[in-house]
Amino acid sequence: MQRRYSRVTRSLRDTISAQPDIWLLDSFQGMPETTPEDGDAAKAHVGKVVGDPARVQKVLGDVGANMNRVHIVPGWFQDTFPSVSASEVALLNIDAD
């Protein structure tokens, strides 16, 4: 019997099996300074939630990612986005709070 996959699952499966470039952008310095729009409560999060590029590399290696195609780009988005040279995007996840 042929297994039926949802459209999203098929897309993920096809994306991973195609061994695409994976671009990972993060400050790796935690959350940035706040602006007035963020409100006072956001100030408590500045510098928190600090990622670790070495851990990211390990996890991706453990799940079999092609590390030659993994680009870990530390820095603030406004500085790092211009360095992304992807001509097409298969999957985009934005998790910057």
Ligand SMILES: C[S@@+](CC[C@H](N)C(=O)[O-])C[C@H]1O[C@@H](n2cnc3c(N)ncnc32)[C@H](O)[C@@H]1O
């Ligand atoms: C909730 S964490 C998520 C981290 C990661 N995406 C994950 O799933 O584990 C939010 C992340 O957004 C990053 N971040 C927030 N604003 C940023 C900015 N302007 N430039 C770069 N990184 C930013 C922080 O460094 C923090 O690691």
